[in-house]
Amino acid sequence: MTRRWWIGSAIVLAGIGLVAFGCGSMTSRSPAASTASESITNNQEAGVDEGGIVKAWGDFLVVLRRGRLFTVRLADHDLAPVCMVDAFPPGSDLGTWYDEMLIHDRNVVVVGYSYQVGGTEIGLFELDSQGCIRHVSTHFLHSNDYYSSRNYASRLVEGKLVFYMPHYLGSYRLEDGYIRTTATLPSVRRHGDRAWEPVITMSDMHAPAPPSGTTALHTVVTCDLGQGDLDCTAQGIIGGFGRTFYVSPRAVYVWVHDGVHRDGQDEGAAPAAVYRLPLDGSAPGALAAWGVPTDQFSFKEDTDGNLNVLVRETGFGDSMGGPEASSGGVALARIAGAAFADRGLPAVDRASYTALPAPSDGRAFQNRFVGDYVLYGTGTSWGYADRGARADLFVHAYARQGEAAKLALPHGVDRIEAMGEDAVVIGTDGDSLHFTSIELDGTPRAVDRFVRAEASQGELRSHGFFFLPSGLGKGVLGLPVRSNRSAGFFHLYQGSAEVLYLSVDELRFARLGALASRDDDVDDDCQVSCVDWYGNARPIFYRGRVFALLGYELVEGVVRRGRIVEVERTHLIADLRT
16 A cells, blocks of 8 residues: 555545545655754654754754755854755655655765655665755665554664664475575665665564464664664564554563454454563564554553553554554553563563543544553544544553542543643644643643643654653643645645644643744756655754744744743745855
């Protein structure tokens, strides 16, 4: 299934509250690096940077949009575009979708997918001290599309690039303990070369019990960026087409399944296997399990090394639009790190599962671990919300025994984010956008609510939100919004109207204001990657300054007398042309 097919089906079905999903064969579609403490990305885990569309590097911002890389100089309170380069290699016409970017030292890594090549594209660029970007090399790896409506394919952990890619096999067999398949295994070639070199061998592939449906090789590639070029190794997991990919500071986890629940199953949930691939290079471990995580936010590796996973009976994992469709009961699996076996596939102890209340409707499921709690509920996601929509928020202290709290909200649960040790739940009631703060110290409770009338989220991805803490229960948050009632999928075709900023004090909200787009109609002469699959708007807090990225517009604001006011703006295309 291609992205074009999936979003076309999603738009048709959004009006009746459904989102298309599936799997199948792919067809063609027409100065020094910043420290972790300076990250402008709303990362799930501290120390694990996620591929995004904007990154900070010293005195510069680097933006990836519609097949190009831009740099903007911020030094001495400046706000000036410096350069623009193509994300594709010189002379290429492969029509790649360029989705994610990471920066390590002077290296800029761009991750994309090409249907013409039939593989993941990894572009390596180098930044100079003036903020200009030079293309170094581009590599292709045979794979199917890694796209997920919620997850990110790439991570950066202590200079190691880690990314996920699926490779559908069709069938395989085991002979004398070895995997045999007639499919072409993932291989790599450099742009300009003809020869493909294997990136994985049979000995690097792990196979649990054969799945009943489509078979996929779930490949995790790790590259050392300290060598000046890509120096990569890979490990593969054979399983059903469903997968969920999560990276902690210590390990990569891949939960594989076929997404199918069968009547009469003893465990009452889809059979699965969860793999732990340590980042220190030690032996991988695996366990047989049950259930389906919805997305990467269904996982949390705690400080004691336990893996906590919120699962539902059925679902499709984080492939394509899979996170938007799950159903059945809810349970928390709490798995000790020592339980993962480096040989065989022992089952997770049934006592490791705790049954939790299930939402009463079939809307899109959202979940998030915040502090010692896991929060979950349902909302609209990519579709339209019914007027008067409301939902229950469930809050469970995952590290100790106890009943899950249920909080009735006058809106859906479309986004759950951490605000320090507490949380904010954002969702629509079909007419307005609500922000509800949730105190998690003691008995969970809703503290305050801010309502932006006649508005919708401008971005659905986790990177669209950012909270900058300034003390216990204090800080500033930003979120792109649209000033109308619209479906979630509009973010692919319409830019956000503005980035809204709220101050938070003792979990109570105050409106600071917004930095808005002028919606200047500038022809960008887009050649490739002309749909913003990963969104195009972000709140940015960097070195005491506040910005809003709104498509090609970068707007700076400052807070004066409790209100945010614009002080400067630039247009990445128009200002470079002049």
